[in-house]
Amino acid sequence: MWQPYEPSASQPWNFSRVAHLYRRAAFGGTRGEIEAGLKQQPSEIIDQLLAKGEDTSAFDRQMASLASTAVSDGEPEKLTAWWLYRMLHTPAPLLEKLTLFWHGHFATSAAKVTSGRLMLAQNELLRKLALGRFEEMVQAMSRDPAMLIYLDSTTNRKSHPNENYAREVMELFSLGLDAYTEKDIQELARAFTGWEVRREKFHFNPYQHDRGVKRLLGIEGNFGGEEGVRIVLSQDAAPRFIARKLVRFFVLDEPALSDEQIQPLADDLRANDFRIEPTLRKILTSQFFYSNDAMARIVRSPVDLAVGLVRSLEGSTSTTNLTESMRPLGQLPFYPPSVKGWDAGRTYVNATTLLGRANLVRDVVTHDSSQFAGGTLADLAQKHGMESAQATVDRLCEQLLATPLPNTARLELIELAEKRRDDRAVQLAGVIHALSTQPEFQLA
């Protein structure tokens, strides 16, 4: 199932599969990127999406400056616009997508943390550690001020251990339900006593640390939080839990794969010292990833919808405006609804959000700040030879949809394009907006 993908007559390396890789491992690809991808191996594209071998320091400096402005007034609202800007322009979209994955995994909301700087610091930490050892990530999150504020763990006294963070470390971050007992939570909470936030920084208060013997997941000792995390991650359930979440985010929403199907990936994680990158590569270059069981099997998230649309159309737009358009859609970066993150999948789509998603698309393609291929949508059409109404619809469908449109819907779109052929920009905007109302458009 997870063996490397080999193109075959039934699963050829074609436009559709390259576009699939760009949709999942990035935020969609431009026509040029996808066409170039036809001559590359999946692993080469993944290198490209991680900007391997590229010097991204200039971009990183620019983003640091932009982030500084976004949090300059202390409030976090502008951070969402900053991150969307980063997603739109990053030379390493897979790293950005993985950062979004970890943000949903270690969900922390600016609505409660309220400090833009702390949210930004956490975001930078997630990005820095995204591909590395998972233990390092959990250890860092356990000291992250934003996380500790979010989980009410700014003080953790030995007389009253705070079980909140200990519970989430096991239930949501590492093991999942049923892999621990209430007693384990209490013992891990004891290990974290004395871990505090003072003046927006992590602080270890030795006077409040419980130095007694603890018994956690069958292991006994006088350990602190760090060792507690190590014990949790040494459980067999840990790599399985993370592998399952990676598969759900990058491969398919449903049906859930069995433990047996996930186990090879869990073994891979363990074999690689719980480093994320090798396993992620294994997933994205696997036979299963390019099979019909994985293609068009994820509901497009609001971030994928918004960022993917703009990136695919070689665009740029006001991310301040994009943030506002995304508010009602159920996924706003920096504002996950709870510590469980976004439920994703079908929860992204209902009668209200469907209308909101189409409105977002219309807003993006018609907003004054939006540019495509360095100009208008008409320039994009000209650049890619979308001359006739049929070519326009077919090329947009090929690039933007994960699964073909039924012919009746396709013909309606062609008719719409015919009616608006006098103004190419209006024509394309109309077709893309109409396309966004189709069920097929909601899949990635």
Next chain:
Amino acid sequence: MLRRHFLPFAVGCAILAACVLARPVAAETAAQLLPPTTVAYVEVAAPSDLVESVFDHPLRPRIEATPAFLNLRKNPEYAKFLLGVKLVEFKLGKPWRQAVESLAGQGLAAGFDAETEGVVLIARAKDAKFAVKVRDAALEMARGDAKQGEDDPVEHVEYRGVDAYKIENAAFAVYKDWVIVTSEPELGRFVLDRLLGDSAPTLAEQDTFAVAAKERQSQGDVWSYFDIAAIRASGAAEELYRGKADNFAGELAAGGVLAVLKEASHLAASLAIEDEQIRVAVNSPFDAAWLGEGRQYFFGPQAKGRIPASLQVDGQIGSIRAHRDIAELWLRVPDLFDDRHQAELAKGESDISTLLGGRSFGEEILGSLGPEVQIVVAQQDYEAREVPTPEVQLPAFAAVFPLKDADESERVFKIAFQQGVGFANIMGSSIGYPPLLLDMKSADGISSISANYLYGDLTPNPDDPSAARGARMPANFAPAMTFAKEHLIVASTAQLAEKLAHRLTEGSSASEKSDRTVNTLAKVQAAPLRAILAANREHLINRNMLDEGNSREEAEKQIAGLLTLLEWIDAGELELAHDDQSLTLELAVTLEHE
């Protein structure tokens, strides 16, 4: 096809029209040709002078050298526009500026008639033959644009011996040296009837227009008149005239003006473009009785309220001086604001009163302030303030109020300040702001209470990746209340408060002499404004990237364009003044073209 050639021609004509208004010639001004139901009227007395003012302005070479203008010249639409102009010039046989002189040399006017809902453009040519040539060229181009086999797009009618034509929705005619273009033939017929000598009431004889024309102080380049009584009666802008405000700051800034507009019969506006200055003035009738008790806070009792004398400090970016009795406004909230805002303001007052230990915000706090208000905005000197320079540099600002009972008020305000600082410290700590430390001083007739952030708390953390950009936002603030010469100064920095207090005690304030009562006067100096924007260049570029979606390079260009624009301006001034019968709002922008 019809549009293809006719539109460039229309664009050319629009250039002429955009600059135009009819020179008042004896008994034959455009106003004497328009119906009395005309509710909007614009006139350019000497179109060629206006063209000269704009196109031969000393700033023109600098504008043309800007990247934005150079980019515009590369735009295909601009090329089409130039082609349209060239086409018009070719058809008319002379450069467009000469064409403007010939076609509208005796003035140009435009009007909107409420009765017919038509727009009319009236030009008076210096050269009647040229007017006919323009007409014939228009007809030829319209016919040339029509597809072969299509009907003639030009409809010809003769009205009382005058040839008139209709193309699409526009009708036009030339009579002697008059050129008439209208969207409504009925309106065109009214104009022609007057030209042909028929007598009927016209706009010129309309009472309010006559008053406005009489009060017209200078010709200006453009003059306009609006019958706002008719506009009001039509139900347009109903929200504006309903008499209930939904915005406290808006009411404070313009409530009195809206009260006047609710009663005034008309408005007249003029625009003058000179080498050194651009001025826009709007006049309306004024009667203190229109204000009632509700808006007395704005103009003062019997509309005698004046602005305070000016206080000047180094690096001053701008100031606003106004007569506003804020306490009176606060007490009139039930009369002036809609229900929702009344409720919000009542809640706000209750919250503030709690913070003030039960004192009434309206009566005890605002009630102790006199109505002559002055707001000063100035550059900051972080070094002198002994704080690190922040990444986003905000100007310092202060409000100066006279005190009715200085001794009693000082005590009350100082207590309120302490309580406010305590509250700010609690709120600030939740978003990571450092604490404020209180300080009190008293010397040389100046007493102050201020709050400062400690230098160490403001110094950026070297671990913070943005530390190189400077200290955090709070470095801009050291709030202060200072008392001097029976005045209260509330400032964002103690430094500015102290400077203003010294100006007060030195008596170095300046009053303007005016035969009118100045109610509000706002001034802005471009050089210090430019300096502060330049200091925040990085921040502005970043905001532009997020808000406009631009790349770094595009954002840099736009911000450079903004800074360049400010290099052309020396100062700006907005004045609201009145006498017993008229109210004037005048905006003057002084240009810097050295």
